[in-house]
Amino acid sequence: MQCLFECQNIDFHYPQGPLLFNRFNWQLFDGDRLGLIGGNGAGKTTLLHLLMGLLVPQSGSIVAFGKPRAAPQDFTEVRQKAGLLFQDPDDMLFCPTVIEDVAFGPLNQGMDRREAKAHSLKVLEQLNLAHLADRVTHKLSGGEKRLVSLAAVLSMNPEVLLLDEPTTGLDVKAKQRFLDVVETLPQTLVLISHESDVIEQLTDVTFDLAING
């Protein structure tokens, strides 16, 4: 089995913060559906940001998709292959309209405008969101925002999905809709959640950061 992400002896702390990861080792394999758990402040969000190169460990190395990644430009490829869904969808939806937001990733991947637009529409259709395409992003409901930001991640065809508490703040119906959508996705998955039913429905194994971090 192919190892997609590996943390080797990672040390990390925020400036002036306590040591959050101490000689931390962790691996993610192709096809894993992993639930990342641990109390508030255990470092779950931090771990995902380290994997995407948004934060830099003080020591140790991160191996992603078969290559060690250290310099910022090493992560360009990682960001093409792994899709991170942020905890707050308002951070992800920065374009005026939904279709533009979903097309943002594909355009950066080098598609031309027409191609990107058609592709984004297809992704929205797959998630049953085609009717939202021309809506203005900040006028969406919380559940719609969450699904659209998922579409924005999926439109880049990532091999791995990193979802940071995707169901917090959703009502029962919106949550079920989201779970049903994610359950059918074929990608390797890392899911952070504090809700045991979500972890149970979407993942096969769990990793507790509070114990292992």
Add this chain to the structure above:
Amino acid sequence: MQNLPLDASPKENQGLSLWIDGIDPRLSLLAVVIHAAVISSLNALDILSGLVFLSLVLCFLTYPFIPLLKRIMAMDGFLIFVLATLPLSVPPEKASATLWEGHFFGQALAFSETGLWMAVTIVLKANAILLFLTLMLGQVSVHKLCHALIGIKCPEKLVFLLALCLRYLSVIKQQFYRMKTAMMLRGFQLAFRIQSLKMLGFLIGMVLVRSLNRSERIYQSMQCRGFVDRLAFLPDFYWRPSDSLIAFLFIMFEVSLLGVAHHAVFI
């Protein structure tokens, strides 16, 4: 649909507002720019007041009365200062043009007629431009406006900046009001006391800190989606035959305006 923060929504299903809504936003934008340039070159008071009157009538036909009135008053509130101070600071052209003379804290002041007419001209020009802007762009949604700016070849970076401002203004506003409500609920009262002002300072400071954090997170999320320096806008416009006609008529109107004002002879 999101309307520009600068105006209220138009009257529902009404002939003129529908008609203006149907115009290609690029044309509306260009028309506003051209009209503003033409008006700045005019100095004839009769033509200017005629234009103000015309735009005023059209605006009142397009938008509901009260919100429009509020907006005009907000705009003219600033201009009152111009009207009040300009005559004081412009020296009269001839001695007879002085309307009032006096002393203010030992300073000699003169209220000149030249200055008064100058102030009136400025007020009329500003009103004519802003009313026309309201008329043409008041019901254009924010994202359409951004697209139109791209359409008339504004630098994408500036348009992106505008789009981000408009996008996050409401988020920051919500955050501010949430924190303010939380403070109120815990017994905070705004008064002119050190403690109260300090708390207000904290509130404003927190809004700034959070906005900074949010901008960092947005940048991170952009990076995660492969952002380097290219920006994504997917404008689609439909230039219709009627737009060409409108453009033609508009240009004729502006040219004749210039002609009349500058006494050019066409025939």
